[in-house]
Amino acid sequence: MLAWGATRVVIGTKAATDPALVGRLLARHGPDRLAVGIDAKNGQVAVRGWTEVFDLTAMQLAERVHAQGARTVIYTDVARDGMLTGPDVAGARALADLGLNVIASGGVASLDDLRAVRAAGSGAIIGRALYEGRFTLPEALACVAA
Numbered sequence: 001m002l003a004w005g006a007t008r009v010v011i012g013t014k015a016a017t018d019p020a021l022v023g024r025l026l027a028r029h030g031p032d033r034l035a036v037g038i039d040a041k042n043g044q045v046a047v048r049g050w051t052e053v054f055d056l057t058a059m060q061l062a063e064r065v066h067a068q069g070a071r072t073v074i075y076t077d078v079a080r081d082g083m084l085t086g087p088d089v090a091g092a093r094a095l096a097d098l099g100l101n102v103i104a105s106g107g108v109a110s111l112d113d114l115r116a117v118r119a120a121g122s123g124a125i126i127g128r129a130l131y132e133g134r135f136t137l138p139e140a141l142a143c144v145a146a
Helices: 015-016 019-029 057-066 088-097 113-121 139-144
Strands: 007-010 034-041 044-047 053-058 072-077 101-105 122-125
Touching: 007 019, 007 053, 007 139, 015 019, 015 034, 015 053, 015 057, 019 034, 019 057, 034 057, 044 057, 053 057, 057 072, 057 088, 072 088, 088 101, 088 113, 088 122, 113 139, 122 139
Parallel strands: 007 034, 034 072, 072 101, 101 122
Antiparallel strands: 034 044, 044 053
16 A cells, blocks of 8 residues: 655656656655656557657556656546556556556546456546546545445
């Protein structure tokens, strides 16, 4: 379980385009204070606000940042973000299998989605499902605590 107490940093595009920056941030702030955002489109890393696809897979980026010492990634399947079609549980599980703490983002529509993400060893970011009243925050918290 990931505990967020002190200020944390999330790095996105630069993690893919400037690997040395990840190393510097980890050295300066430690692996407990840095999360790497991995946004993927059809398995490839999407950068610069999802406007470009980088010549790197989400798995390759996850392996690289993990080897550098990162412990946490926020994984977004950009095609699912805001669509309420369910998160990419298989992708989140594959990243978690590397030994990373994974927070899945994009597509959560139901408590069943939260259960699936939890079973995959991941956390989740929820947005639209809450806004649309598909479940409440207390229901979501109870679901993942069970």
